[in-house]
Amino acid sequence: MQLRPLFSLLGSPVRHGSRPFRRVYALTLTGGAALLASAAPPAATTSVEVTVTDLRNDKGVVRACLTTVAKGWPNSCKAYEKVIPSGSKLQFTFTDIPPGRYAIALLHDENNNGKADLALGMMPKEGFGFSRDAKVRMGPPKFTSAAFDVSSQKVSQTIRMRYMF
Numbered sequence: 001m002q003l004r005p006l007f008s009l010l011g012s013p014v015r016h017g018s019r020p021f022r023r024v025y026a027l028t029l030t031g032g033a034a035l036l037a038s039a040a041p042p043a044a045t046t047s048v049e050v051t052v053t054d055l056r057n058d059k060g061v062v063r064a065c066l067t068t069v070a071k072g073w074p075n076s077c078k079a080y081e082k083v084i085p086s087g088s089k090l091q092f093t094f095t096d097i098p099p100g101r102y103a104i105a106l107l108h109d110e111n112n113n114g115k116a117d118l119a120l121g122m123m124p125k126e127g128f129g130f131s132r133d134a135k136v137r138m139g140p141p142k143f144t145s146a147a148f149d150v151s152s153q154k155v156s157q158t159i160r161m162r163y164m165f
Helices: 003-012 014-016 019-038
Strands: 046-053 061-065 080-085 090-097 100-109 125-129 148-150 156-158
Touching: 046 061, 046 100, 061 090, 080 090, 100 156, 125 156, 148 156
Parallel strands: 046 156
Antiparallel strands: 046 090, 061 080, 061 100, 100 125, 100 148
């Protein structure tokens, strides 16, 4: 930072170094440095490792959403998303995840059309799964049923894919 433009604004005490101004200036710099030194470091991030089991085939992709946003979950993903080629047993990792409460929703998009295909307008034809292996009853589980805590330690989740048809 250039200080010369400031000197012209502050006037002659700065240019000629009067003693009272030097003391105030030194105290200001020392106080500012102390505040910067005491600032909290940024929160550490970690990774969430996901293992997917019971995929019925290796067609298409698995779409994964990791989020802290309960509103609209699991239909709208407002956080971390991944698209992984399908396989009989699948493992992938979300990286640089800050601490918080998260839930994961998976979709085995067998025809890779980017959406969940439905039978009878409401039942999924493709596979799905949720963190904590949250149970599905008359609709998707609530966010709280699938949510898990992420701290500074690596977290692992095993999710079993389910198919209705």
